[in-house]
Amino acid sequence: MEVKTASFEKTASPKATTVSGAEAVIKCLLEEGVDTLYGYPGGAIMPVYDELYKYQKQIHHVLTRHEQGATHAAQGYARVSGKVGVAMATSGPGATNLVTGIADAQIDSTPMVCITGQVGSHLLGSDAFQETDIIGISTPITKWNYQITKAEEIPEILAKAFFIARSGRPGPVLIDITKDAQFASLDFTYKKCSGIRSYKPTPEINLIEVERAAEAINNAKKPMIVFGQGVILGGAEELFKQVVEKSGVPAAWTILGLSAMPTDHPLNVGMVGMHGNYGPNVLTNECDVLIAIGMRFDDRVTGNLEKYAKQAKVIHFEIDPAEINKNVYADIPVLGNVNETLKVLLELLKPNKHEAWHQKFKNHHQIEFDKIIKNDLNAERGKIGMAEVIDEINKCSKGDAVIVSDVGQHQMVACRYSKFNQTRSNVTSGGLGTMGFALPAAIGAKMGAPDRDVVAVIGDGGYQMTIQELGTIFQTKVPVKIVVLNNDFLGMVRQWQQLFFEKRYASTEMINPDFITIAKGYHIKAKQVSKREDLKEAVTEMMQSNEAYFLEVKVEQEENVFPMVPTGASVSDIRLE
Amino acid sequence: MEKKNFTVSVYTENNIGLLSRIAAIFQKRHINIESITASRSEVNGVMRFIIVVQVTEEQIKKVAGQIEKQIEVIKAFYHTDDEMIYQETALYKINSADFVEDLNIQDFIKESNARIVTVTPKFFVIEKTGKRHETDSLYEKLKPYGLMQFVRSGTIAVTKNEMPISNILEQFDTTN
Numbered sequence: 172m173e174v175k176t177a178s179f180e181k182t183a184s185p186k187a188t189t190v191s192g193a194e195a196v197i198k199c200l201l202e203e204g205v206d207t208l209y210g211y212p213g214g215a216i217m218p219v220y221d222e223l224y225k226y227q228k229q230i231h232h233v234l235t236r237h238e239q240g241a242t243h244a245a246q247g248y249a250r251v252s253g254k255v256g257v258a259m260a261t262s263g264p265g266a267t268n269l270v271t272g273i274a275d276a277q278i279d280s281t282p283m284v285c286i287t288g289q290v291g292s293h294l295l296g297s298d299a300f301q302e303t304d305i306i307g308i309s310t311p312i313t314k315w316n317y318q319i320t321k322a323e324e325i326p327e328i329l330a331k332a333f334f335i336a337r338s339g340r341p342g343p344v345l346i347d348i349t350k351d352a353q354f355a356s357l358d359f360t361y362k363k364c365s366g367i368r369s370y371k372p373t374p375e376i377n378l379i380e381v382e383r384a385a386e387a388i389n390n391a392k393k394p395m396i397v398f399g400q401g402v403i404l405g406g407a408e409e410l411f412k413q414v415v416e417k418s419g420v421p422a423a424w425t426i427l428g429l430s431a432m433p434t435d436h437p438l439n440v441g442m443v444g445m446h447g448n449y450g451p452n453v454l455t456n457e458c459d460v461l462i463a464i465g466m467r468f469d470d471r472v473t474g475n476l477e478k479y480a481k482q483a484k485v486i487h488f489e490i491d492p493a494e495i496n497k498n499v500y501a502d503i504p505v506l507g508n509v510n511e512t513l514k515v516l517l518e519l520l521k522p523n524k525h526e527a528w529h530q531k532f533k534n535h536h537q538i539e540f541d542k543i544i545k546n547d548l549n550a551e552r553g554k555i556g557m558a559e560v561i562d563e564i565n566k567c568s569k570g571d572a573v574i575v576s577d578v579g580q581h582q583m584v585a586c587r588y589s590k591f592n593q594t595r596s597n598v599t600s601g602g603l604g605t606m607g608f609a610l611p612a613a614i615g616a617k618m619g620a621p622d623r624d625v626v627a628v629i630g631d632g633g634y635q636m637t638i639q640e641l642g643t644i645f646q647t648k649v650p651v652k653i654v655v656l657n658n659d660f661l662g663m664v665r666q667w668q669q670l671f672f673e674k675r676y677a678s679t680e681m682i683n684p685d686f687i688t689i690a691k692g693y694h695i696k697a698k699q700v701s702k703r704e705d706l707k708e709a710v711t712e713m714m715q716s717n718e719a720y721f722l723e724v725k726v727e728q729e730e731n732v733f734p735m736v737p738t739g740a741s742v743s744d745i746r747l748e
Numbered sequence: 749m750e751k752k753n754f755t756v757s758v759y760t761e762n763n764i765g766l767l768s769r770i771a772a773i774f775q776k777r778h779i780n781i782e783s784i785t786a787s788r789s790e791v792n793g794v795m796r797f798i799i800v801v802q803v804t805e806e807q808i809k810k811v812a813g814q815i816e817k818q819i820e821v822i823k824a825f826y827h828t829d830d831e832m833i834y835q836e837t838a839l840y841k842i843n844s845a846d847f848v849e850d851l852n853i854q855d856f857i858k859e860s861n862a863r864i865v866t867v868t869p870k871f872f873v874i875e876k877t878g879k880r881h882e883t884d885s886l887y888e889k890l891k892p893y894g895l896m897q898f899v900r901s902g903t904i905a906v907t908k909n910e911m912p913i914s915n916i917l918e919q920f921d922t923t924n
Contacts, residue, residue, distance in 0.1 A: 176761055316765070496809070497810055
């Protein structure tokens with residue numbers, strides 16, 4: 172007897188129709204509410220593309236210029252919309268080109284389903300043309316993967332794929348479909364997946380732990396919150412704000428937690444971590460209770476673990492049991508989805524203000540402002556600084572734009588200085604640090620949030636890693652705004668070379684092409700700015716443009732991002748210069 | 749923290765690729781797998797992996813957590829040697845001529861409670877089940893006589909305490 176390992180919802184009209192495996196794939200996507208997917212055709216996935224041609228009124232396929240771009244676009248789409256991003260590619264090189272995006276989605280918990288074509292099942296293992304073991308390759312970087320060799324498996328497996336990608340702690344799923352399974356026919360009915368017996372997406376809440384957490388917070392004299400993307404993924408932003416406001420606890424964010432709470436909220440005390448703000452880093456080692464909410468104590472957040480918040484009682488609100496005690500010991504682990512655990516917590520919290528403790532954050536902010544922020548924003552001489560550009564974008568966006576950043580100095584500056592009123596506004600590659608992420612992710616972000624302004628902020632290095640996606644922007648006319656902060660250097664590596672490698676600038680200087688000509692080659696409006704007095708007008712013009720717009724800003728070449736926690740140092744030994 | 753032997757018992761669905769998914773978790777952390785076996789378990793349709801590694805308790809806790817997180821893993825437990833009943837099986841292939849001529853070999857077999865599995869005019873196959881030091885001891889005794897072949901299975905083990913795996917599966921609602 173076959174053992175039932177998954178459960179599926181009952182459907183209203185389970186009347187089967189006979190279709191090909193390829194058509195079944197499209198029908199599954201439609202059943203899951205997919206309206207947009209990103210991909211690149213090729214031999215082993217051609218039957219599915221043939222069906223996409225027939226279904227093009229119902230489902231928008233975006234042809235990226237590289238499969239990596241398809242994954243990042245799907246990620247951008249997922250991050251702003253909360254829906255599952257979908258990317259599609261052929262076998263062999265098509266599939267291997269997805270790898271970076273899949274790894275990025277895995278470490279940043281982004282819901283994504285990747286569908287790859289595979290050689291016919293009779294050819295598996297024969298080293299056939301464009302055959303690669305993408306299941307083996309993607310195993311360590313997927314939440315789940317599966318190879319379909321029979322058409323009749325398609326509905327159930329895709330239902331499971333979407334269920335797994337979006338439930339619990341989200342992540343990427345890869346489904347590899349052999350070409351013969353795409354050609355073969357099946358009786359199609361679709362039932363959404365509602366459970367898998369070996370998989371528990373959300374742990375049960377232990378009320379005793381929530382009560383212990385509330386008691387610790389209520390008794391704390393110097394409590395501090397560090398929140399991460401879990402607040403956003405759990406859809407708990409409003410609840411979280413109420414927790415912060417009722418308890419009066421200063422709240423700092425990780426890079427992926429950014430925008431879960433308005434940046435101008437009086438209890439928002441800034442970013443933790445390597446290039447985070449001075450106050451929350453220093454005071455991490457002074458607080459008496461550290462309340463971690465939906466974050467995973469990445470090494471870029473904690474610095475030296477031996478000297479991280481040792482004086483504090485740590486409360487960890489987390490959906491993934493494997494994160495508890497992984498890097499930082501949790502005195503009080505609170506498992507569960509934060510949209511449920513915070514609801515219980517809120518009721519148990521006593522109103523408080525912690526005014527003297529807040530003053531400490533303000534004092535530290537003043538030190539950082541005098542030493543760094545003031546100069547970053549109001550330099551009068553020299554070339555334009557990166558923060559000035561972000562500041563101009565803020566002035567135009569009023570904090571309502573989606574900012575998609577790449578990886579490096581500009582990313583740290585964008586995250587430090589961007590203003591956000593709404594959640595799901597900060598899209599960046601946090602865990603993997605994937606250069607080349609921003610341009611394709613911005614395409615997906617704009618399609619996932621068509622009513623919002625989407626600004627990609629990219630360095631000259633990362634821009635050239637996926638620059639071919641300008642072709643996707645040109646073809647789809649997606650009105651993204653692209654800002655390249657060009658210092659003709661791989662700036663972050665150069666900064667490390669300056670500080671830790673005695674200024675030996677090994678392979679960090681970039682001899683760059685004429686980016687304006689390149690943009691114009693794709694018929695994208697483009698402008699270059701190098702003088703401070705022209706910046707405001709150029710940013711305004713870009714922000715007001717209804718079409719895609721490329722703005723290159725020639726910035727100070729050897730600017731360093733501070734504050735900085737050097738590798739191996741304690742967060743409280745953060746350097747201001 | 750001190751490194752010691754831990755036996756990880758992983759109950760999983762019976763699917764292609766799970767072995768490499770589980771092995772990859774050890775590989776990512778640069779942990780060498782001492783032995784690994786997979787077989788059916790006491791529950792219909794559920795596989796059981798037995799993996800032996802030498803790590804610290806802190807490491808094994810985290811590794812077990814990461815294994816259990818995999819979608820098709822039902823539950824992962826870890827135990828120290830004294831919490832388990834464990835055995836290995838070894839096969840020794842020796843030349844028939846040596847066996848007949850040298851009475852020592854016959855004594856070794858009797859003393860070690862080994863068993864003769866196959867007899868042919870050319871070779872004998874001896875099987876010994878026991879702890880690692882027992883199969884090693886017989887190996888050392890037979891080695892001087894020219895072992896034609898030797899192989900040993902991975903550790904198989906059951907716990908002294910109850911494994912609540914059936915209860916976990918019963919909670920799954922299949923009425924949908």
